Amino acid sequence: MGTKTVDETGVKTDLHKTDEAAEAPESAQAENAEAGTPDAAEDDATTDAEATDDADSATTENEDSTGVGQGAGAVVSAGLGLVSLTGSWVGTVASNRESVFGQLETSSSSNVQDMLERGYGDAWQATALWGGVFALIALIVGVVVLVRPAFGVPGKPQAAWIKSVSWAGVALGVIGLVLAVLKYTNVILDVPAVG
Numbered sequence: 001m002g003t004k005t006v007d008e009t010g011v012k013t014d015l016h017k018t019d020e021a022a023e024a025p026e027s028a029q030a031e032n033a034e035a036g037t038p039d040a041a042e043d044d045a046t047t048d049a050e051a052t053d054d055a056d057s058a059t060t061e062n063e064d065s066t067g068v069g070q071g072a073g074a075v076v077s078a079g080l081g082l083v084s085l086t087g088s089w090v091g092t093v094a095s096n097r098e099s100v101f102g103q104l105e106t107s108s109s110s111n112v113q114d115m116l117e118r119g120y121g122d123a124w125q126a127t128a129l130w131g132g133v134f135a136l137i138a139l140i141v142g143v144v145v146l147v148r149p150a151f152g153v154p155g156k157p158q159a160a161w162i163k164s165v166s167w168a169g170v171a172l173g174v175i176g177l178v179l180a181v182l183k184y185t186n187v188i189l190d191v192p193a194v195g
Contacts, residue, residue: 074169091134
């Protein structure tokens with residue numbers, strides 16, 4: 001049996017029972033460990049595992065969010081590269097505008113070569129210019145997506161499909177840029193000469 005004492009606050013406490021109560025959980029844990037029943041340590045391990053799972057899911061969400069941005073950039077790059085090769089609405093409007101201006105500037109007294117140059121050549125160069133703009137943007141976006149992991153968190157690999165689509169955007173951008181330069185300088189489909 002314990003001895004009763006009065007502490008400074010005037011409350012009677014049983015020191016011996018308090019000591020026994022403190023020792024009881026330790027002996028119960030030891031008995032539970034021997035008997036194979038769950039105890040507080042296992043509950044702590046479960047809580048730690050749940051906390052680790054939560055941290056892993058948060059990390060996965062962060063990785064997914066970065067992957068989404070890079071994936072979107074890769075698709076935009078490939079799309080712009082394709083537009084640079086096939087033509088765009090902006091290029092068509094610019095071409096038609098230059099064609100109309102060419103027709104307004106030439107008169108019936110102008111020679112045929114001037115009419116061809118202003119009506120067809122200027123429109124062709126406007127189309128080439130806008131194709132080159134789209135190709136250049138596709139090239140820049142593709143390169144930015146490819147080099148982005150170097151400036152991000154080290155150890156995070158970029159998804160293979162993002163690299164593939166980015167490389168496709170870069171390739172289409174380079175091809176579109178080369179074709180735009182060749183069209184603009186009249187190496188490809190230049191204005192026919194009238195002799």
